[in-house]
Amino acid sequence: MITREECEALDAADPLAAFRKEFALPEGVVYLDGNSLGALPARTPGRVRQVVEEEWGRELIRSWNEAGWFEQPYRLGRRIAPLIGAGPAEVVVCDTTSVNLFKVLTAALRLRPGRRTVLGDGAAFPTDLYIAEGVTGLFEGARSVLVAPEELDRHLDGDVAVVVLSHVDYRTGELLDMPGITARVQAAGALMIWDVCHSAGALPVALGASGADFAVGCTYKYLNGGPGSPAFLYVAERHLAAGPEQPLSGWFGHARPFAFEPGYDPKAGIGRFLTSSPSLLGQAALESSLDVWERADLVAVRAKSLALTDLFIALTEGLDGIEVATPREHARRGSQVALRHADGYPVVQALIARGVIGDFRAPDLMRFGFTPLYLSYTEVWDAAQQLAEVLESGEWREERFSRRGEVT
Numbered sequence: 001m002i003t004r005e006e007c008e009a010l011d012a013a014d015p016l017a018a019f020r021k022e023f024a025l026p027e028g029v030v031y032l033d034g035n036s037l038g039a040l041p042a043r044t045p046g047r048v049r050q051v052v053e054e055e056w057g058r059e060l061i062r063s064w065n066e067a068g069w070f071e072q073p074y075r076l077g078r079r080i081a082p083l084i085g086a087g088p089a090e091v092v093v094c095d096t097t098s099v100n101l102f103k104v105l106t107a108a109l110r111l112r113p114g115r116r117t118v119l120g121d122g123a124a125f126p127t128d129l130y131i132a133e134g135v136t137g138l139f140e141g142a143r144s145v146l147v148a149p150e151e152l153d154r155h156l157d158g159d160v161a162v163v164v165l166s167h168v169d170y171r172t173g174e175l176l177d178m179p180g181i182t183a184r185v186q187a188a189g190a191l192m193i194w195d196v197c198h199s200a201g202a203l204p205v206a207l208g209a210s211g212a213d214f215a216v217g218c219t220y221k222y223l224n225g226g227p228g229s230p231a232f233l234y235v236a237e238r239h240l241a242a243g244p245e246q247p248l249s250g251w252f253g254h255a256r257p258f259a260f261e262p263g264y265d266p267k268a269g270i271g272r273f274l275t276s277s278p279s280l281l282g283q284a285a286l287e288s289s290l291d292v293w294e295r296a297d298l299v300a301v302r303a304k305s306l307a308l309t310d311l312f313i314a315l316t317e318g319l320d321g322i323e324v325a326t327p328r329e330h331a332r333r334g335s336q337v338a339l340r341h342a343d344g345y346p347v348v349q350a351l352i353a354r355g356v357i358g359d360f361r362a363p364d365l366m367r368f369g370f371t372p373l374y375l376s377y378t379e380v381w382d383a384a385q386q387l388a389e390v391l392e393s394g395e396w397r398e399e400r401f402s403r404r405g406e407v408t
């Protein structure tokens, strides 16, 4: 088994090691929950303070033009585009993942009149399923059907308008074959929407090369945009050219928002997917985190992510009561490791008490996210060691570790 000294040698040779100082992490914590809420970039408090004190406090409303507030959703979209394999005019930052899914799913259904089925994965992050229910409820005769991704092909009949899938499963960390699935869905005459919440910033994503029609994703996980930071949406250029219609037709999607005309006339291009004033403080935090991402090589990020997850799997797979739920094949793995344990909840709480922060997803999954920009091999080794000690000592049985907070 690999030793701690060998991990120290891997850290010394790590091409991404210099990124660690870009993050403000507390002492004594091994943070394995960047797949849920990314860490704080060291530069973010200064940038947010500047926007609050200078752009808002001193320049006041002049900042809409002078600080580029009005352009910010597009500017951030152009900066996210290379991280997800999109063109600069195909991405915009706004609202939340759920709201953006509502917009693109409705637009997609309208592009397939006569077809009435939306296929989704029954094990998907539930908000995506709830939104699909909400959208299909607005279309006469439409329905949302849940299938397992490996059963998808059997369900691709002439009634399927749209398929919505997560690129990486939020529980198991399984990575789906984006180009292969997209091609099969489109061959059946349907449109493909990808949710890249768990892959943006975790691995190179190739929306354009995969032929994806639409995508949505959040920025507070691997992209480190901060709690509640705004989401993004992607629409393939070929659809934008045809003027897709989204239902949340607010003034920021209007061709001339400051003409204050009574009728809606959508912008050309991705701007028609905007609805409201951007949340500029959240966008400022995201902007500063993208300054860090701009210098990160996603190929190196992916290589280290696979090495870290390989290491953690190797160190934990033999532990008592543990079963690895994440696929072993690199081509099927995102950037997290999920371990099944019958008492996963108190085990995670006991680990957190030791400074190793992961999280838990019902019924029995302990999730550990691996973020190559700020995690070292040694920390991963230490985290596995702490888990072994928690299991061996049985300390997780203490009653305090079974009390549940509102957020797990």
Ligand SMILES: *Cc1c(COP(=O)(O)O)cnc(C)c1O
Pocket (backbone or CB within 6 Å): 096, 097, 098, 099, 125, 127, 128, 166, 170, 195, 197, 198, 218, 231
């Ligand atoms: C985190 C996540 C979301 C979050 O949705 P919000 O509306 O931004 O809160 C949605 N879908 C998936 C797959 C996620 O992982």
